[in-house]
Amino acid sequence: MVLTEKELFERDAKRDIGEELLASIREVKAGRYGSVHKVQLTEAAEARGKTGLSQPKFAELLGVSVRTLQEWEQGRRTPSGAARSLLHIAALRPDVFRDVLMA
Structure with missing residues (x-):
């Protein structure tokens, strides 16, 4: 579903971006976040x-x-x-x- 600009603003006004970032960092450090991708260097x-x-x-x-x-x-x-x-x-x-x- 595509949100209008107003709907996006209202949704994001309720978010605590700082806390979301900290939670994501904690998940990464705990090894619970996504998969690891390795890039092969030339x-x-x-x-x-x-x-x-x-x-x-x-x-x-x-x-x-x-x-x-x-x-x-x-x-x-x-x-x-x-x-x-x-x-x-x-x-x-x-x-x-x-x-x-x-x-």
């Missing part, structure tokens, strides 16, 4: 996350556009060649990646 997203770099800085170090990096991170495109090797190094040794490429 190699690019995982590698960048380990380095702690922003998308623009990470893309610059890889020699690609931010848009290309975003496509890799979202799984719409797959890196190849040197970029794949650099991502692998960044994932395994983020300290070396930062030290070598940011020097």
